[in-house]
Amino acid sequence: MADLHTQYLRIxxxxxxxxxxxxxxxxxxxxxxxxxxxxxLAAYLDSNFVIACANGTDALQIAMMALGCKPGxxxxxxxxxxxxxxxxxxxxxxxxxxxxxxxxxxxxxxxKLEEKISDRTFAIVPVHLYGQCADMEPxxxxxxxxxxxxxxxxxxxxxxxxxxxxxEKKRAGTMSTIGCTSFFPSKSLGCFGDGGQSSHRIQH
Ligand SMILES: Cc1ncc(COP(=O)(O)O)c(C=O)c1O
Numbered sequence: 669m670a671d672l673h674t675q676y677l678r679i680x681x682x683x684x685x686x687x688x689x690x691x692x693x694x695x696x697x698x699x700x701x702x703x704x705x706x707x708x709l710a711a712y713l714d715s716n717f718v719i720a721c722a723n724g725t726d727a728l729q730i731a732m733m734a735l736g737c738k739p740g741x742x743x744x745x746x747x748x749x750x751x752x753x754x755x756x757x758x759x760x761x762x763x764x765x766x767x768x769x770x771x772x773x774x775x776x777x778x779x780k781l782e783e784k785i786s787d788r789t790f791a792i793v794p795v796h797l798y799g800q801c802a803d804m805e806p807x808x809x810x811x812x813x814x815x816x817x818x819x820x821x822x823x824x825x826x827x828x829x830x831x832x833x834x835x836e837k838k839r840a841g842t843m844s845t846i847g848c849t850s851f852f853p854s855k856s857l858g859c860f861g862d863g864g865q866s867s868h869r870i871q872h
Contacts, residue, residue: 669854670853670854670858671814672703672853672858673852675858679728683860686701689701692780697706698763701801702720703810705720706718706719706720706865708715709775709865709867710867711727712827712839713839713841713842713847713867714838714839714842715744715758715841715842715847715867715868716841716868717867717868718866718867719865719866719867720775720863720864720865721864721866722766722862722863722864723850723851723852723862723863723864724752724823724848724850724851724852724864725752725755725756725850725864726831727848727849727850727864727865727866728731728752728753728793728819728821728848729756729759729760729864730866731819731845731846731848732756732757732760732790732791732819733747733760733789734846735790735817735819735845735846737760737762737790737791737807738790739760739761739762740761740762740763741762741763741788741789741790741791742763742764742765742786742788742789742790743762743763743764743765743787743789743790743791743792743794744766744781744784744785744789744791744792744793745757745764745765745766745767745795746766746767746768746769746775746776746777746793746794746795746802747766747767747768747769748774748792748797749796749797749821750795750823750824752823752850753793753795753821762790762801763788765784765786765789767780767781767784768780770803773797773798773800773861774797774798775794775795775796775797775800775801775802775803776792776794776795776802776803776807776808778802778803778806778807779806781806781807781810782810783832785810785814785816789814789816790816790817791816791817791818791819791845792793792807792810792811792816792817792818792819792820793819793820793839794807794820794821795820795823795824796820796821796822796824796828796840796841797824797825797826798824798825799825799827799828799856800825800828801825801826801828801830801840802820804820804832804843804854805826805832806843808843808844809824811844817826817844817845817846818844818845819845819846819847820840820841820843820844820846820847820848820849821848821849822840822847822849823842823848823849823850823852823855824855824856825840826840826841826849826855826856826857827839827840827841827856827857830843834844841867842867845868846866846868847866847867847868848864848865848866848867849864849865849866849867850863850864851863851864851865
């Protein structure tokens, strides 16, 4: 796992002064630093909106609720992911439907996806793992064909880039209806505590 102590020591003066600034301002909830971070991340992702929240699990829950999920709806997720992806679905009274992953990269296998889509399918949640994007182009095409939402789980691949067949490039989390990530301390962009975010990019 990540050596968090060494990471901290490497940037200690910057971290200490940023934390001291928050203590001095006593803006402990939704202070200006949160907005500043959300804006910087939106610019980095080329996303229209970034909403900071308590952790990646909450980001997934908020995304599903915002899109109007109803108890009994089905959500398709890969068999290989962190438990939070499925946990949120069950918590909301939805049904997780597991689909296969590609043995080469452990991401959702788009060729096995269509057989899992039913008239109860509410959303597909591709999980981008190990810094690599799931093969989004065929996933998005199927979602469009069956008119279902796609919510990307980016908790393990923030910053990854996907290239579409026309050469267009997009960052993980900005290719679908909503992208969700985690800033758990050991993640690729970890925070000193718990954190998460959902992002939305207006599709043209
Ligand atoms: C793929 C995946 N999804 C969701 C989460 C949940 O994020 P958090 O721990 O910030 O709630 C994680 C965290 O480990 C994860 O790896």
